[in-house]
Amino acid sequence: MAQIRIENVRKDFGSFNAVKSSTFTVEDGEFFMLLGPSGCGKTTTLRMMAGLELPTSGQIYIDGEEVGQKPASQRDIAFVFQMFALYPHLNVGKNISYPLLSQGMPRAQVKAKVAEVAKILGIEDILNRPVGGLSGGDRQRVALGRAIVREPKAFFMDEPLGALDAEFREHMSEELRALHDRMGATTVYVTHDQLEAMQMGDKIVVMNHGSVEQFGVPQQIYDWPATRFVAQFIGSPPMNFLDFDGTVGKGATAVQFGGVSFAVPQQLEGASGALTLGVRPEHVRLNDAAPYRGEVVASEYLGTTQIVTVKTQHGAVKARIASHEVIRTGTITGLDLDARTLTVFDARTGRALTSIANKEVLGHG
Numbered sequence: 048m049a050q051i052r053i054e055n056v057r058k059d060f061g062s063f064n065a066v067k068s069s070t071f072t073v074e075d076g077e078f079f080m081l082l083g084p085s086g087c088g089k090t091t092t093l094r095m096m097a098g099l100e101l102p103t104s105g106q107i108y109i110d111g112e113e114v115g116q117k118p119a120s121q122r123d124i125a126f127v128f129q130m131f132a133l134y135p136h137l138n139v140g141k142n143i144s145y146p147l148l149s150q151g152m153p154r155a156q157v158k159a160k161v162a163e164v165a166k167i168l169g170i171e172d173i174l175n176r177p178v179g180g181l182s183g184g185d186r187q188r189v190a191l192g193r194a195i196v197r198e199p200k201a202f203f204m205d206e207p208l209g210a211l212d213a214e215f216r217e218h219m220s221e222e223l224r225a226l227h228d229r230m231g232a233t234t235v236y237v238t239h240d241q242l243e244a245m246q247m248g249d250k251i252v253v254m255n256h257g258s259v260e261q262f263g264v265p266q267q268i269y270d271w272p273a274t275r276f277v278a279q280f281i282g283s284p285p286m287n288f289l290d291f292d293g294t295v296g297k298g299a300t301a302v303q304f305g306g307v308s309f310a311v312p313q314q315l316e317g318a319s320g321a322l323t324l325g326v327r328p329e330h331v332r333l334n335d336a337a338p339y340r341g342e343v344v345a346s347e348y349l350g351t352t353q354i355v356t357v358k359t360q361h362g363a364v365k366a367r368i369a370s371h372e373v374i375r376t377g378t379i380t381g382l383d384l385d386a387r388t389l390t391v392f393d394a395r396t397g398r399a400l401t402s403i404a405n406k407e408v409l410g411h412g
Contacts, residue, residue, distance in 0.1 A: 049110035049200040049233055050075045051096060056105030056115075058091050065091045067257040068105070073201075073235055073250070078227050080248035081237045084280070088257040090205055093237050097203045098122045110200055125194035129206040133178045133189060140165075140174035143192040150197075164192045167226065183212075184219055191226070201233040208243070220247055241281050245269065253277050263408060269327075271405035272390065275397040278325050284354060286325045288392075289361040294319040295391055295400065302391060305360055307339040310386035312404035321394035328354060330385035331366035333374070337381025346374050357382060 051073040058066040066088040073079040081089040094100040096107060098119035107115040114122050125146075133142050140161055147157045165171045168188045173181065178189060187207060194202055208216045208223070224247045227234050238244055244251050245265045253260045253268065253276075261273040272278035278286035291304035297317040301308045302324060309324060333355065341359035353370045356363055357380060364382060368374070391400045401409050 050108075051201060051233065051235065052106075052108040053092070053096065054106045054108070056092070056095060056102045056107060058088075058095060058100065059103045065257055066095070066102075069252075069254075069259050071252050071259060071262050073233060076231045076233055077249045078224065078247060079233075079235045080244040080251045081235065081254065082239070082241060082244040082248075082251050082280075083254035083260075084239055087254040089237050089239075089252075089254050092254070093203055093205055093235060096235060097124055097126050099126070123200045125197055125199040125202050127190050127194050127202065127204040127207045129209045133186060133193075135177075135179055138175055138177050139170065139181070139189050139192075142178055142189055143174075143196055146193060146197050160196050161192075164196045167195075167229070168192050187219060191223070195226075195230065195232070201235065204234065204236045206237055206239070209238075216243075223247065242283065245281070253280065255280075267408045270388070271399070271408040272325070273399050273409055275323060275325070275392050275394075275399075278390065278392075278399075282327060284328050284365045284367075286327055286390075287331065287362070287364045289324040289326075289359070289364070290394060291322055291324070291361055292320060293322055295322060305339060309339070309384055309389065311389045311391060312387065312402040314391065315401040315403060315406055318391075318393050318400055323392040323394045324384075325390040325392055325399075326364075326384045327388060328365045328367040330388040331364055332383040332385075333357075333366055333368060333372075334381045334383045337383045339384075340379055340381050343374055343376055343378050343380055346376065 053069055053071050056066060056069045069092060081093055083089045091100060095102050098117060102115050106113055109122055143164060144157050144161050147160060165174055168191060170185065170188050173185060178186060208219050220243055248265055251265055251268055252262045255276050261268055261277045268277060269281055272281065293302060293304055295302055295314050295318050297314060299314045301310050341357040341364065343355060344358045345356040347354040348370060351370055352367050355366045355368060355374050357366065393400060399405065399409060
């Protein structure tokens with residue numbers, strides 16, 4: 048397998064800039080997620096890595112070799128599409144064997160490789176069936192089988208589970224991650240589903256409007272988002288935002304607004320003007336004695352937990368609390384925020400200010 052490096056890669060379609068100078072590294076054997084909303088540039092980035100699109104500028108390295116201007120056929124990669132792209136006139140076994148036969152591999156060796164892959168994917172019993180009558184899950188396994196039978200340097204997957212229903216999609220995501228772990232393959236996977244990215248990925252690149260917003264392991268991205276966009280895109284419900292005008296000095300351990308002082312991690316840079324205090328719902332506690340107050344306007348029951356929405360003068364705050372707690376709509380309550388987990392954003396740029404807590408993730412200080 049192989050390390051993949053992307054250095055200052057840009058892609059223009061005429062006057063439209065689809066990808067803006069992206070730089071990141073996929074380490075050998077990683078399960079790497081390209082995450083973002085529709086139109087953010089993630090699929091274009093994947094297609095450039097695979098050789099299906101050529102970059103306008105920048106370099107792409109696979110296993111140390113610069114391949115930015117080489118076609119897909121010269122990159123030793125396998126691509127799995129969302130809509131499977133199977134050959135309808137061939138049965139399952141012939142679909143899987145096609146890449147090997149096209150390379151001229153002896154038929155006895157091809158048969159052994161197909162049998163090995165079919166066993167890994169649990170599809171030995173359908174090798175002679177036509178692909179047209181298969182379920183979505185089986186068709187996805189066949190598409191995966193056709194990709195892994197070649198043992199390429201890297202696998203590229205463009206929302207391969209997007210056509211499956213929610214329940215089977217979760218099951219297949221577990222299978223896909225287990226398959227990756229058995230093979231130790233370098234895999235780059237595009238998705239718009241942040242839960243899928245958090246569940247499956249070793250590393251995540253979050254993209255928006257053609258730019259890389261943040262790059263890191265799932266827990267870092269969730270706990271310490273680099274931008275307000277990442278904080279809002281990752282998490283269900285997403286991070287809460289309290290907007291205020293004020294000043295945060297370098298070295299500050301609190302922010303003040305609404306007549307209340309909120310303890311925060313020590314700030315390593317200052318800012319003034321329009322600011323935002325961010326907090327995850329699970330780090331909000333309802334406390335009648337707390338000085339910052341609001342009105343309970345909604346409660347959503349989720350089984351073991353409930354999401355309570357509190358309307359405050361600086362924005363709505365969602366709190367994730369135990370489902371057995373009785374919370375009545377219309378009551379006034381206080382809010383405690385876990386100081387260790389708070390992030391201060393510059394509201395004008397959307398960028399998180401560096402603190403003693405997030406400095407390693409943001410790369411400052």
